[in-house]
Amino acid sequence: MTSPLLSRSLSSRARDRVSVPDRFPTLLVAGLVGFALICMALGSAGARAAAETPQEEVYLNYQIGLQAVAKCRDVTLSHEQQQRIGERIDRLTGTAVGAGRRLFLIEEAKEIINAKGCDDPVVTSGLAAYDANLASAAQ
Structure with missing residues (x-):
């Protein structure tokens, strides 16, 4: 159970921050690009590997x-x-x-x-x- 003071503090911080859904598409694209680059690097490391x-x-x-x-x-x-x-x-x-x-x-x-x-x-x-x-x- 959280104290009322802690709850208010967390609530006000949540309102002050950019919400996750606003950043999610950018993070998703960056993650996918990074994953694709890693896959390409692993693929070029040699097929026998x-x-x-x-x-x-x-x-x-x-x-x-x-x-x-x-x-x-x-x-x-x-x-x-x-x-x-x-x-x-x-x-x-x-x-x-x-x-x-x-x-x-x-x-x-x-x-x-x-x-x-x-x-x-x-x-x-x-x-x-x-x-x-x-x-x-x-x-």
């Missing part, structure tokens, strides 16, 4: 291979083939990579291929991993 654990690194490499098969070799996989390949990747990487991270790493794999091209060593490494460990699941 996206994987935070060894399991995520393996998962990303397999996804690079899987995405590169479609883009670089112009192979269209059926839903059943994609499902079998996904199950194989899950067995190879275990359950250490959560669903949200998987989606992030799949998008990261697509961005890597688009940015680096099919002849980049990172992409050819992913294709080699696909050929060695995943291609038989597509049969």
Whole structure:
């Protein structure tokens, strides 16, 4: 319970200050711009830094291979083939990579291929991993 004197003091201070809703749009825009700049800086730090654990690194490499098969070799996989390949990747990487991270790493794999091209060593490494460990699941 606050004293009447304290309540009056707080009330008069609240009236003297600029209300939060008046500043809110400016703060929101500044926060969003700052967040966007941080995201861009993190994105330019290197795509391989996206994987935070060894399991995520393996998962990303397999996804690079899987995405590169479609883009670089112009192979269209059926839903059943994609499902079998996904199950194989899950067995190879275990359950250490959560669903949200998987989606992030799949998008990261697509961005890597688009940015680096099919002849980049990172992409050819992913294709080699696909050929060695995943291609038989597509049969």
